[in-house]
Amino acid sequence: MTTDGSGLLILRNSRSGTAVIRTDPADLFAERLPGARVYELSQGQDLADAVDAAFTGGDPPRVLGVHGGDGSVSRMAGLARERGVPLLVMPGGTFNHFARSAGLEEVETAVDAYLAGDTVEVAAMEVREGQGEAILALNAASVGAYPELIEERDKRRRRFGKWLGGIIAAWRTMRTAEPLEIVRDGRRARVWSVFVGVGTNDPKRVATMQRETLEDPVLDIRIHHARGTRLRAIASLAFGKRTAAVLRAVRLMPEKRDVERLLETEFEMTVRPGPGRPEVWVHDGELEEPRGEEFTLRFTVIPTALTVFAPRPR
Template structure:
């Protein structure tokens, strides 16, 4: 029986090998001036991955955050794929390269002395394209045909058989996807199955009725540029600038008394103050990104001034959730106990140069080594009162994508839920276990990690009053903190689409 199976597999292998060589001969013998002119140039450009590195430089130079993340992920996937392909796979599959005597002389290129299976050029091309696509699907889709052409060029120039290219594509793509599972991308693309609850708002082509409160020096000086753009595109809008010593909250309250649309330019802490005032005044809010990270603005689809201007002109506004601390203080993104804000600042400061995985490890190490943990008690539905000791407590307004302590963004802003994430640090070898989980991308599966989705949440500090940071900036001290959702409590202008 085994002999019969072996013979059938052998016959299948012989047949596939014959097809492989037949396809190679068909491509190699093709008389095409177009192939003669393009294929050698393309395959040489991909030598040592120069083509992909050049594209990565272009992506980094762009203003698109997802393109920059894609460049980092693409290069990382390419590097791992190159090592696995050239140092491991080629040693396992010993296959001679084709003899290029059937290839037109104009297309013949110098080939390395390594074995043929799999194609390293193809593996690197697929790894880069898929890696970029995990963060920015538009660029990933654009580079996929180029990656395919690199594979074709390896056959057309006589460097590889088609099967070598196919296996290379499979290996490169698989490696990029595995890295994506271990270190989830910031953007996880899901089918659009929910639309925000749009609010009828009139179009304001020149910005009439808009009162903007902004600090010209916010965002490392970007406030002044934003003011110039608004004056150019929304000339009827009233602009109130904050000077040194001014009370921004009082300026916002005064602006709300005469505004039809309250607009704000600043960081998430300033936006949260404006959101609370707009909520209480029953006014729609317009957010111009003038902070360092602008998380809320990005989640509502207003990553640039042009996005917000367009939403105001078209009258595109929808209802979103806010969260309240002890029924009073509103916040738009998240509340934190412990060192989470510092963890985020460290991670985001270094992730563009080190990449998000390495930056997360560095930020986690810094946090666990330097911060004093806090003992907390909370009610876990079905499990009664639970006590934990933690340095990292996160509570988000609406559910964030990606598990663990690297939440990326919110696919919905109106789900009526609080996203609670807690990391225990007082159990045996906790810090070493946490670091290992972060390094392997398995933190969400660790027994030290807790994640809840609730409509309200109360937590008590067992060591007396503790500091709670709202949106990373506003800080308050209390012993018991009750969090509730103000479901669809704010009307805000935006497109609610991410790049």
């Protein structure tokens, strides 16, 4: 960490956050971090390729920074962990779940933390599909109704945009969603969804897409058993406090007895989608398509997975 940003590489994903209006931070970077290298990702370019190129030269970065959404932040977190360097997170997406959990509501707040040298050791989780490579996730992973909704939204995103595409996707999913079967510890269950979040979360919610703590090394698991209606299944995906409170007030959220909660450091399940159902799962908003109709996911919490610049708690 330096006072002018020397040794800092910032990668920007211009495709993130197109559904919201944000101020371009280029002037802020030039004024407060003149020594940093700022690189704009081109269409289709992978973060890993850009990071590899930066570390190939004679002056590798000592800090990795990312300006983008949750998918970009999660991907960069994995790369920072691999390289053993700290991560500077700057919100540039639509929801910015991890950045908000870290108290980084604005890019300037993140720059302040970097220049002050304020850091926190962040817990994360590794998700492994079958015998594949582990994926680092900062917020949550899910199977069931939420991945279906994301897949439907992405099909319509180019034509309608993220927000309107999301509304259309929610309407379609509400009419067509079906339970899937999971197997854990030798027991089968029909479920609407399973969320595996990092760190303890609000016990009243089903969708744990935004963690409440950064350092808590635990998996907060919510299994929504398929005993209610499709409408309740979609309502359960509300992750905003206000939205969830409204849906709970009008009794659209699932019954308490329908949602099983587990606090673990490891979790494993085999997923069996029904005939004709999407074979997808999602981590930090990024869709994955398994290689077979039936697939196994293993989740492992990683204490102090990486160092992130963030304001110190008051």
